[in-house]
Amino acid sequence: MSNQTFEKQVIDQSSFKERAHEALVDEKLQQALSVIPSGFVGKRSKAKAAFPEFSELSDQAVRIKNHTLANIEQYLEQFEAAVQKSGGQVHFAPKPEDALEIIEEISKSKGAKIIAKGKTMVGEEIGLTHFLEKKGYETVETDLGEYLIQLRGEMPSHIIAPAVHLTRDNIRKDFIKTHKNLAKDRTLETPADFVKEARHILREKFINADIGITGANFLVAETGSSIIVTNEGNGDLCQSLPKTHIVIASLEKLVPTLEDASILLRLLARSATGQSISTYTTFATGPRREIDTSGPEEFHVVLLDNGRSEMLGSEFAEMLRCIRCGACLNHCPVYQNLGGHAYGTVYPGPMGSVLSPHYFGEKAKDLPFASSFCGRCNEVCPMQIPLTKLMRKLRERPQTKRTLFAKTTMFAWSQLAKRPKLYNLALKAFLPLLSIATKQSWLMEKVPGVKAWSKHRSLPKIAKTSFQEAWVKEKKSRKKHKELNGVKHD
Amino acid sequence: MTNLTPLNKTSEKRRTQFFKNIKKAVNQNNLSHEQKQNLCKQEAAYQKFKYQPDALSEEQRLAQFKEILASQSALFYECASEELAEKLEELLKEHSDENEILIGKNSDVEKFGLTKSETINFIEVESFEKNKENYNLTSALTTAFAAASETGTLFLSSGPENPTWLNYLAKCHFVLLDKSTLCQTYEQAFELGRKQQESTNQPFPPRSINMISGPSRTADIEQTLTLGAHGPIELIILIYSSKENASEN
Numbered sequence: 001m002s003n004q005t006f007e008k009q010v011i012d013q014s015s016f017k018e019r020a021h022e023a024l025v026d027e028k029l030q031q032a033l034s035v036i037p038s039g040f041v042g043k044r045s046k047a048k049a050a051f052p053e054f055s056e057l058s059d060q061a062v063r064i065k066n067h068t069l070a071n072i073e074q075y076l077e078q079f080e081a082a083v084q085k086s087g088g089q090v091h092f093a094p095k096p097e098d099a100l101e102i103i104e105e106i107s108k109s110k111g112a113k114i115i116a117k118g119k120t121m122v123g124e125e126i127g128l129t130h131f132l133e134k135k136g137y138e139t140v141e142t143d144l145g146e147y148l149i150q151l152r153g154e155m156p157s158h159i160i161a162p163a164v165h166l167t168r169d170n171i172r173k174d175f176i177k178t179h180k181n182l183a184k185d186r187t188l189e190t191p192a193d194f195v196k197e198a199r200h201i202l203r204e205k206f207i208n209a210d211i212g213i214t215g216a217n218f219l220v221a222e223t224g225s226s227i228i229v230t231n232e233g234n235g236d237l238c239q240s241l242p243k244t245h246i247v248i249a250s251l252e253k254l255v256p257t258l259e260d261a262s263i264l265l266r267l268l269a270r271s272a273t274g275q276s277i278s279t280y281t282t283f284a285t286g287p288r289r290e291i292d293t294s295g296p297e298e299f300h301v302v303l304l305d306n307g308r309s310e311m312l313g314s315e316f317a318e319m320l321r322c323i324r325c326g327a328c329l330n331h332c333p334v335y336q337n338l339g340g341h342a343y344g345t346v347y348p349g350p351m352g353s354v355l356s357p358h359y360f361g362e363k364a365k366d367l368p369f370a371s372s373f374c375g376r377c378n379e380v381c382p383m384q385i386p387l388t389k390l391m392r393k394l395r396e397r398p399q400t401k402r403t404l405f406a407k408t409t410m411f412a413w414s415q416l417a418k419r420p421k422l423y424n425l426a427l428k429a430f431l432p433l434l435s436i437a438t439k440q441s442w443l444m445e446k447v448p449g450v451k452a453w454s455k456h457r458s459l460p461k462i463a464k465t466s467f468q469e470a471w472v473k474e475k476k477s478r479k480k481h482k483e484l485n486g487v488k489h490d
Numbered sequence: 491m492t493n494l495t496p497l498n499k500t501s502e503k504r505r506t507q508f509f510k511n512i513k514k515a516v517n518q519n520n521l522s523h524e525q526k527q528n529l530c531k532q533e534a535a536y537q538k539f540k541y542q543p544d545a546l547s548e549e550q551r552l553a554q555f556k557e558i559l560a561s562q563s564a565l566f567y568e569c570a571s572e573e574l575a576e577k578l579e580e581l582l583k584e585h586s587d588e589n590e591i592l593i594g595k596n597s598d599v600e601k602f603g604l605t606k607s608e609t610i611n612f613i614e615v616e617s618f619e620k621n622k623e624n625y626n627l628t629s630a631l632t633t634a635f636a637a638a639s640e641t642g643t644l645f646l647s648s649g650p651e652n653p654t655w656l657n658y659l660a661k662c663h664f665v666l667l668d669k670s671t672l673c674q675t676y677e678q679a680f681e682l683g684r685k686q687q688e689s690t691n692q693p694f695p696p697r698s699i700n701m702i703s704g705p706s707r708t709a710d711i712e713q714t715l716t717l718g719a720h721g722p723i724e725l726i727i728l729i730y731s732s733k734e735n736a737s738e739n
């Protein structure tokens with residue numbers, strides 16, 4: 001696959017600013033996004049409150065991941081040996097192209113025609129579905145959300161709810177267009193109608209698939225198991241019906257033991273959907289055994305690096321603790337207002353703003369600026385990743401170039417902020433002008449940097465005097481008032 | 491079993507490169523004295539930690555299990571092992587238009603004389619490819635080797651008696667659970683699984699451990715919870731206590 005195609009599928013070429021603008025004026029999108037605060041946010045907070053051990057387990061979860069990352073070489077080797085012992089095979093992929101080639105080789109050697117795919121963010125990261133389709137395999141996304149966006153040729157807009165940006169109107173149109181064999185006048189109203197139809201269509205794919213591909217939420221070094229967590233059960237059908245099961249996962253998914261995985265599982269669902277556990281959690285260890293009558297005959301794990309080892313040796317290593325729960329997205333005011341597509345890569349929100357520049361380089365360089373640094377992401381992250389600190393570090397990197405305008409403004413601001421007297425003088429001169437200008441919108445649009453703001457919202461009226469001046473005045477008047485009162489009482 | 495393909499030149503090169511990158515990263519971590527000390531402390535705390543919530547009595551575990559499962563839309567029935575056959579007949583009538591039910595080979599159902607039922611037609615299946623024609627049947631029955639009350643979770647393992655696909659294809663999934671295997675935590679359930687595998691000289695973990703905590707669901711359509719996405723629309727748990735176990739306890 002050419003680099004261009006790969007990039008088109010996993011990263012949008014326009015700037016964050018352009019995409020953010022589009023998202024803000026997209027009424028349908030805004031309607032779809034409005035459910036996030038009441039849905040994910042409320043449910044997570046209830047689930048956390050009902051589980052008093054959350055903080056204690058979160059501390060241990062951090063230790064588990066730090067321990068694994070500090071000894072990653074040993075755990076990779078242990079995992080490889082355990083998978084081999086169970087009859088499976090591990091393939092190492094330093095780059096996305098390697099992973100794609102490996103998966104294609106396996107598919108080719110099996111003479112596969114239909115591939116049923118579970119939801120995998122690593123798969124999204126490397127543009128796997130698109131790649132396999134191009135190679136001529138009928139590749140079907142089986143997670144309902146992923147299926148919905150596959151029909152539209154879109155990227156996921158959320159790491160755990162890929163189609164959160166779609167409304168029923170969108171989906172109805174896509175179903176009628178794609179499922180041509182079904183009656184045109186069928187009822188597609190309630191969510192149950194849509195789910196029933198998708199179940200019917202995808203069943204046929206499952207039962208005829210030659211290969212099942214899943215991701216992994218965790219990989220267990222001691223047993224060579226891959227763990228997937230789903231609510232639909234699609235991942236389980238992908239890994240129990242077809243004759244070949246391929247797991248695509250990245251190296252930081254490793255944990256040492258089943259007990260460690262249990263700790264992380266307790267945090268994952270609560271942080272993600274607010275459930276105490278997802279409906280299905282499956283530990284798959286190798287292919288069908290001698291005593292088994294069912295299960296895949298082959299079990300492959302493709303382990304991807306793609307920039308992670310570089311992160312490991314850098315000040316961004318903490319990011320590798322991420323368990324992709326999505327809590328930081330759900331709580332981020334920028335994400336809540338723009339949705340995932342504005343970020344332009346398959347990893348949106350605060351976690352994506354740190355990860356994407358590492359995985360997609362130059363193309364995602366403006367993402368660390370997609371944050372107001374309110375810090376809610378840091379608070380809700382079960383893996384205690386200091387997301388805003390990492391974004392700040394990314395902003396400071398020499399490769400994160402700012403525009404000349406931004407640079408000059410920031411420089412001027414920093415000079416003023418360091419000199420209070422000069423600052424007050426400048427403010428005194430500037431405020432009356434600004435105060436007049438805010439009353440004349442045509443005038444405001446001429447002020448550099450203000451147009452972008454005032455396009456979608458009205459600017460508040462600006463006071464004629466600064467807060468400091470007003471405060472000095474207020475203090476004086478209070479003092480006077482006190483003195484007067486004092487006289488009265490005496 | 492996978493026929494392990496010997497590493498060809500490209501895959502060997504990829505593996506070498508992969509580990510080279512990792513080694514480089516690990517060597518780059520020049521930690522300060524303070525950071526090293528901090529890591530040591532973390533390491534000690536990591537090794538020492540055990541998840542041990544306050545232990546619940548059998549009764550409390552059952553109550554917790556029932557409550558959580560109900561909130562996760564699963565159905566739950568309790569009976570003595572001798573009553574299983576009758577209960578199953580009754581439930582099948584209620585939940586399915588068919589009198590057939592898919593089971594694995596040498597399934598536990600035989601142990602309880604279930605297969606003698608005159609009204610239920612048990613269909614024994616093996617691999618999916620051999621039994622494809624049955625995939626659209628309404629009901630399947632499998633057995634759990636343990637359960638954890640903390641999140642209302644059943645633990646099932648693969649094997650001839652429990653072909654994994656049976657847990658996911660039927661609309662109505664019946665699960666048998668021996669009351670004495672109802673644990674409190676995941677760790678305890680795993681331990682039980684380990685012992686059971688050892689007692690039959692099978693390695694632990696089995697090919698597949700399936701933790702199931704309700705019927706299949708999705709919220710992908712406008713965040714509205716809908717049951718029966720790909721897997722069962724109904725999960726019906728039959729928890730039984732056998733005399734044997736009662737005297738053991």
Ligand code: SF4
Pocket residue numbers: 271321322323324325326327328329351380381382383384385387
């Ligand atoms: S950064 Fe933290 S909150 Fe965000 S997805 Fe990763 S683990 Fe979850």
